[in-house]
Amino acid sequence: MNIIELLEANKGFASKLYKGLLKELVEKGQKPIATIVSCSDSRVPVEIIFNQFRPGTFFAIRVAGNVISDSSVKGSIEYAIMHLKTPYLVVLGHTECGAVKAYLAGINEGEIGKLVSNIKVESKELSKAVIENVDSQVKRVSEMDCVKEALDKERIEVYGMLYDLREGKVKCLSKNGVSCGRGTK
Numbered sequence: 001m002n003i004i005e006l007l008e009a010n011k012g013f014a015s016k017l018y019k020g021l022l023k024e025l026v027e028k029g030q031k032p033i034a035t036i037v038s039c040s041d042s043r044v045p046v047e048i049i050f051n052q053f054r055p056g057t058f059f060a061i062r063v064a065g066n067v068i069s070d071s072s073v074k075g076s077i078e079y080a081i082m083h084l085k086t087p088y089l090v091v092l093g094h095t096e097c098g099a100v101k102a103y104l105a106g107i108n109e110g111e112i113g114k115l116v117s118n119i120k121v122e123s124k125e126l127s128k129a130v131i132e133n134v135d136s137q138v139k140r141v142s143e144m145d146c147v148k149e150a151l152d153k154e155r156i157e158v159y160g161m162l163y164d165l166r167e168g169k170v171k172c173l174s175k176n177g178v179s180c181g182r183g184t185k
């Protein structure tokens with residue numbers, strides 16, 4: 001597929017879908033149900049994996065390694081929590097994450113090195129390291145003032161989740177810092 005075909009594909013989207021919804025979202029504003037911080041990896045298309053195809057569902061922040069890093073990420077989260085008041089905040093990691101691989105490989109140069117410096121995990125095994133990274137990013141996001149305040153007022157729930165690239169399934173790892181027990185999915 002090339003760019004011309006992508007633009008053609010957009011015409012298909014614009015011509016048939018959601019006209020009323022798009023108008024309503026512009027006139028009344030957005031009210032997404034969740035803020036999701038996920039990886040930029042093309043295999044983790046957030047709306048598609050949650051089977052949501054209507055615009056306005058997620059306030060999506062995609063950054064390699066789903067890292068809670070600089071003001072681009074934190075400012076976006078603060079906006080979603082304080083102004084849009086999304087009731088859920090999800091850090092969504094995934095199996096086989098390239099950013100976590102880069103951390104494990106000791107990459108520390110250039111802008112990638114700076115990004116990877118936001119990942120700190122002890123495990124040397126990729127499958128465990130990606131989970132550890134979700135836990136650590138959940139901790140980081142939970143330390144943001146706006147998130148702490150929203151948690152105190154029980155205005156949000158903060159989740160750590162993991163997407164399995166092979167199975168297409170999302171698993172809950174934690175809710176408000178507590179491990180998701182059996183039956184919590």
Ligand SMILES: [Zn+2]
Nearest residue numbers: 039041097098
């Ligand atoms: Zn990734």
